Amino acid sequence: MPRSPKNSIHGPAPDPIRKGIRWAVVDERARKLGVNEAMFREVNERIEGLAETFGLGGQPLDLICECGSTSCTQQIRMTTADYEALRKEPTLFAVYPGHEIPDVEDIIDRRDGYDVIQKRDGDPARVARETYTRH
Ligand SMILES: [Zn+2]
Numbered sequence: 001m002p003r004s005p006k007n008s009i010h011g012p013a014p015d016p017i018r019k020g021i022r023w024a025v026v027d028e029r030a031r032k033l034g035v036n037e038a039m040f041r042e043v044n045e046r047i048e049g050l051a052e053t054f055g056l057g058g059q060p061l062d063l064i065c066e067c068g069s070t071s072c073t074q075q076i077r078m079t080t081a082d083y084e085a086l087r088k089e090p091t092l093f094a095v096y097p098g099h100e101i102p103d104v105e106d107i108i109d110r111r112d113g114y115d116v117i118q119k120r121d122g123d124p125a126r127v128a129r130e131t132y133t134r135h
Helices: 028-053 080-087 123-130
Strands: 061-064 075-078 092-095 105-111 114-119
Touching: 028 061, 028 080, 028 092, 028 123, 061 080, 075 080, 075 092, 075 114, 080 092, 114 123
Parallel strands: none
Antiparallel strands: 061 075, 092 114, 105 114
16 A cells, blocks of 8 residues: 555644644654654554454454555555554554664564664654653
8 A cells, every 4th residue: 555645545644743733852763654654653643443344353454564664565464463462552563574774773683574672762752752642
C-alpha cells in the first residue's frame, strides 16, 4: 500500500499529533521522526480496527512499517495478539528489518518479518508517549 498521507484513504493525522505537544523543548529531528512513526502507528490502528469491523480479527494483520521514513512502503504482517501486545507500550514500534534509526531507537526483538524497536529515553520516547492515542 502506498503511504502518502496527502491522498491517503486513512484521512488526516489524529488530533494528538497535530496540537498540544511541547515542541519547543524537543529535538527537531527526533520530533519529525517521532511524528512520522506516530502517524504510521495510527494508520495501523485503523487497519486493525477495520479488520475487526469486517470480521477478520483472527487473521494476520497486513500492517505498514512504522519506521520514521515517509517514503517507506514496506508492509509487515503479524497476528492481532502480537499487535495488541506491541501497542500496549507507547514507546514500542514495529519496523521492517533494517528500518530502525539507531540514534533514536533500539531493536529489542527480532521476529518473523519485522523487528520491534523501542524509542530511546528523552525526546524520542517523549514524542512517542505524547502521540499515543490509547490510554
Ligand atoms: Zn520502513
